[in-house]
Amino acid sequence: MKSDRGDIELAGVCKSFDGATYVVDGVNLRIADGAYCCFIGPSGCGKTTILRMIAGHEDPTAGEIVIGGQNVVGLAPVQRRTAMMFQSYALFPHLTVRDNIAFALRVRGMSKADRLRAADAMIEKVRLTQFADRLPAQLSGGQQQRVALARAAITEPRVLLLDEPLSALDEQLRVQMRQELRRMQRELGITFIHVTHTQLEAIALADLVVVMEQGKIKQAGAARDVYAHPHDRYVAEFMGGQNVLSGRVEKVNGASFTLGQAAPSGIEVSLQARPTVSIGDKVDIAVRRDDVALVRPGRELPPGCTTSLPSRVLAIEYQGYFVKVMLDTVPEDEFVAYVPEKTFFADPFTVGDVVMATWATGSALPLA
Amino acid sequence: MSAVLADMRETVAPATTKAIAPSKGGRPWTFYVLAALFALYVIALYGPMFCIYILSFQDIRGGLVFPMKGQSLHWFVDLFTQVRTGDVKGSFDRSIKLAVIVTIITVVVSFLAGLSFRKRFRGDTVVFYMMIGSLVAPGLVLGLGTGLLFQALGLNASWYTSALGAQLSWTLPFGVLVMFAVMSRFNHVWEEAAYDLGASRWQSIWLVMIPVLAPGLVAVALFGFTLSYDEFARSLQTAGSLNTLPLEIWSMTLNVTSPSLYALGTVTTIVSFIVIGASLGSIVLIQKKRGSGAKG
Numbered sequence: 001m002k003s004d005r006g007d008i009e010l011a012g013v014c015k016s017f018d019g020a021t022y023v024v025d026g027v028n029l030r031i032a033d034g035a036y037c038c039f040i041g042p043s044g045c046g047k048t049t050i051l052r053m054i055a056g057h058e059d060p061t062a063g064e065i066v067i068g069g070q071n072v073v074g075l076a077p078v079q080r081r082t083a084m085m086f087q088s089y090a091l092f093p094h095l096t097v098r099d100n101i102a103f104a105l106r107v108r109g110m111s112k113a114d115r116l117r118a119a120d121a122m123i124e125k126v127r128l129t130q131f132a133d134r135l136p137a138q139l140s141g142g143q144q145q146r147v148a149l150a151r152a153a154i155t156e157p158r159v160l161l162l163d164e165p166l167s168a169l170d171e172q173l174r175v176q177m178r179q180e181l182r183r184m185q186r187e188l189g190i191t192f193i194h195v196t197h198t199q200l201e202a203i204a205l206a207d208l209v210v211v212m213e214q215g216k217i218k219q220a221g222a223a224r225d226v227y228a229h230p231h232d233r234y235v236a237e238f239m240g241g242q243n244v245l246s247g248r249v250e251k252v253n254g255a256s257f258t259l260g261q262a263a264p265s266g267i268e269v270s271l272q273a274r275p276t277v278s279i280g281d282k283v284d285i286a287v288r289r290d291d292v293a294l295v296r297p298g299r300e301l302p303p304g305c306t307t308s309l310p311s312r313v314l315a316i317e318y319q320g321y322f323v324k325v326m327l328d329t330v331p332e333d334e335f336v337a338y339v340p341e342k343t344f345f346a347d348p349f350t351v352g353d354v355v356m357a358t359w360a361t362g363s364a365l366p367l368a
Numbered sequence: 369m370s371a372v373l374a375d376m377r378e379t380v381a382p383a384t385t386k387a388i389a390p391s392k393g394g395r396p397w398t399f400y401v402l403a404a405l406f407a408l409y410v411i412a413l414y415g416p417m418f419c420i421y422i423l424s425f426q427d428i429r430g431g432l433v434f435p436m437k438g439q440s441l442h443w444f445v446d447l448f449t450q451v452r453t454g455d456v457k458g459s460f461d462r463s464i465k466l467a468v469i470v471t472i473i474t475v476v477v478s479f480l481a482g483l484s485f486r487k488r489f490r491g492d493t494v495v496f497y498m499m500i501g502s503l504v505a506p507g508l509v510l511g512l513g514t515g516l517l518f519q520a521l522g523l524n525a526s527w528y529t530s531a532l533g534a535q536l537s538w539t540l541p542f543g544v545l546v547m548f549a550v551m552s553r554f555n556h557v558w559e560e561a562a563y564d565l566g567a568s569r570w571q572s573i574w575l576v577m578i579p580v581l582a583p584g585l586v587a588v589a590l591f592g593f594t595l596s597y598d599e600f601a602r603s604l605q606t607a608g609s610l611n612t613l614p615l616e617i618w619s620m621t622l623n624v625t626s627p628s629l630y631a632l633g634t635v636t637t638i639v640s641f642i643v644i645g646a647s648l649g650s651i652v653l654i655q656k657k658r659g660s661g662a663k664g
Contacts, residue, residue, distance in 0.1 A: 055564065057560060078565075083565070090561035
């Protein structure tokens with residue numbers, strides 16, 4: 001009956017705390033064994049509740065949670081063989097690093113010598129040997145995180161659940177610990193489920209990115225899929241890096257359709273990604289910020305570009321390898337171009353300049 | 369160990385440089401005004417007690433007022449040998465036993481109340497205000513009522529039944545209030561983490577909650593002990609035929625006219641200080657043990 005597989009299936013999982021509003025509303029998802037999965041969404045979207053339901057700290061109001069082929073609803077975390085790493089790590093303040101890590105073995109009744117030996121092996125794995133006798137309060141944030149990771153991993157779980165594990169760390173450490181999480185996941189070879197609200201964290205780490213809004217999954221897929229091919233406006237805006245424009249379909253001609261916009265010439269969009277549009281439909285499209293090129297009025301457009309929108313430069317931010325140029329292209333939404341540093345400084349714009357924003361026709365992506 | 373030392377030196381270093389301490393120039397005049405005020409306060413607080421302590425060390429010619437007549441421990445010997453001063457040893461014995469029982473019950477019940485009040489439950493505000501009610505009820509009236517109730521029920525009032533109950537009506541609300549303050553600093557994620565790691569409910573209380581809360585529990589115990597040890601109003605009508613120490617002192621003030629009364633005051637104060645010292649010492653010890661990193 002017991003299986004070592006850590007594949008997870010959520011089937012119609014719902015959670016309501018008050019019986020009226022659903023924090024998690026009919027979630028279906030399959031997570032492969034040994035995958036690194038990131039749940040991402042704004043606070044209150046239900047991602048942490050899903051994590052806590054998988055961990056066994058909340059029971060779903062409806063639906064099934066299957067781990068390794070076994071429905072685990074109603075089972076304690078130990079029986080599920082899951083382990084959770086809490087947001088603030090929840091290290092026991094009165095126990096040393098070694099005793100914190102050995103805690104799970106202690107409550108299982110393992111002898112002192114055995115459990116301390118196992119703990120020391122784990123301490124070595126997370127490179128904390130010289131801190132083994134310290135208390136959590138005497139450790140830095142990064143060290144505390146490693147203790148939390150070791151304490152969760154010593155139970156040999158098949159799924160490790162991480163609730164915003166990097167949010168307590170400063171920027172530099174976050175990038176460093178991110179790598180460490182990924183390394184540990186590879187070493188342990190188990191499923192990691194990581195809840196975050198930082199897009200960069202999710203796409204840097206995850207095999208499977210799950211974007212959530214108001215208790216529902218908006219899109220689940222590989223990091224690159226979700227970032228480069230968002231399903232809808234919400235995902236595009238949440239993951240960032242995209243300009244979203246909306247308008248009505250004016251013309252449909254064979255391989256492309258034209259979107260009526262502020263631009264007199266309209267925006268030409270390839271029909272490949274969305275073959276079924278008809279005239280009058282309201283359509284959102286996404287254009288990657290790094291696909292947008294800026295050309296001075298009257299100059300020739302780069303090859304492949306059929307759309308050009310006259311815009312005024314609102315602000316310019318130097319970002320190192322690129323320059324972020326904010327434009328007033330569309331009335332309500334923000335429109336931004338990421339111009340490579342060298343291109344920008346070959347002919348720099350200043351705030352107030354009028355430019356033509358353009359992109360290759362194929363790079364505009366119709367959204368659902 | 370060397371790592372710990374190095375770490376300590378690191379944290380101590382900035383304090384010794386005194387970069388921000390305004391060391392130059394005298395203190396403002398307000399400092400001296402406030403210091404004088406504080407000195408007056410301390411004299412008013414401890415002066416009367418020190419009069420008693422000093423007068424208890426007179427020799428056989430000693431009286432109840434200044435000036436001091438000679439120096440000896442005569443009245444301390446008198447206190448424990450003379451029958452006419454009353455049953456000091458017996459009442460002291462009873463008071464200590466009663467205080468210990470009250471302490472144990474207060475700590476256990478306060479801890480359990482602290483556990484139950486972590487979550488809201490039906491009627492929790494009613495329970496809470498009933499508890500506060502017994503705190504504000506006049507002690508003498510409450511003691512009188514307890515004595516009457518025992519009489520009506522045909523029970524004999526004694527220090528270990530009716531007086532115990534009357535004292536608990538005083539120490540429990542105090543203990544629970546202190547426990548609430550202690551509990552508010554307990555992070556419930558620790559319990560959740562213990563559950564996640566496979567601890568049973570009992571294990572999570574025994575291995576996580578009690579050790580983390582230990583200094584607070586000692587504070588509750590100290591409260592229970594001192595409140596019971598010098599409780600007078602509630603015990604007056606409930607102690608029955610055998611007196612507790614405060615009752616004994618009170619009855620002595622009515623019929624004993626020697627400095628042995630003062631000697632008794634000195635002895636009870638010393639006992640109080642020993643108890644307080646032991647409690648604070650154990651809190652310091654617990655924290656020190658944690659600080660040095662338990663190597664057990």
